[in-house]
Amino acid sequence: MSHLHAVPGPGETGRVHRSGSATSVRVEAPGKVNLFLSVGAPGADGYHPLTTVFQAVRLVETVTARRQSVDAHGTVTMALEEADPVVPTDASNLAVRAALLLAEVTGVKEGVDLLVRKRVPVAGGMAGGSADAAAALLACNHLWGTGMDHAGLVDLAARLGADVPFSLLGQTAVGHGRGDRLTPLMARGTYHWVFALAATGLSTPAVFARFDELAADSGTTPATTEVPEALTAALRAGDPVALAPALHNDLTEAALSLRPELAEVIARAEKAGALRAIISGSGPTVAALVPDSAVAATVACALESSGLVAGTLRADAPVAGARAVG
């Protein structure tokens, strides 16, 4: 557990300002799958312009923000409900950075103890870290009673990471820019997913860097394309069979060149009855769209017994964005 001064201010550390009234606030925030991901050439800031369609899935991170005793002197601490050596709990964790940023912007002098329960695969291309940040922002905002409105939180979310605003919004949305400029998309029905997990994560910057190398090797300049009408029509109709062929991910080749074995995972999922399987975001999670929960069980079983994956998770979608649950 780390002890970080949120707003140190010499001589002020004992002056705790309490505006909220609850002693703890629990917030849930979802991970995501990209139904469509079109990637352009990186700009001067190194970020790649995107056109993407996010769908929030029922794999949910839970962040509990607890009020500290007065003698904690305005620190931000974070602990995991289940220890995971791959997840840092110091200032490099996006949830801690979210709390620190909110405290800095709003002038809150009080600290917070964050407790995080992880259900989204770590470094899996499903924005689990971003969901932690979204949940921490909302939980601290309630706990501290800052009065910051939703638009203000979305601004802070975009400063923390490209996928953080979507975890606040949830449901289904088109993302432009870095993926942080969002427009909600009309979607009917429920979509069933099976996620095939890899034993080790992939770094998002490494996948984007590989994407750039592959483009340079082929002498092409990538450009984003708009979301195809077939995809938005399938979502409007609530039709997973029509959605399947419209699923698309420009990072597929880059992720497969770093993890060639994922091609076999995709093939196994489709052979076992998935309507379509794709790399989720920057990978290495493979997301298999299935017609119903019976086929979900069959696909999960086939993947588990293939020896190709570290495990599977099943989830339906879309679900709401970050929300207080207690």
Ligand code: C5P
């Ligand atoms: O915004 P976030 O911190 O989640 O992004 C992680 C990394 O992924 C960035 O530092 C960048 O290398 C890469 N990225 C990108 N273009 C995007 C989103 C992320 O190149 N639109």
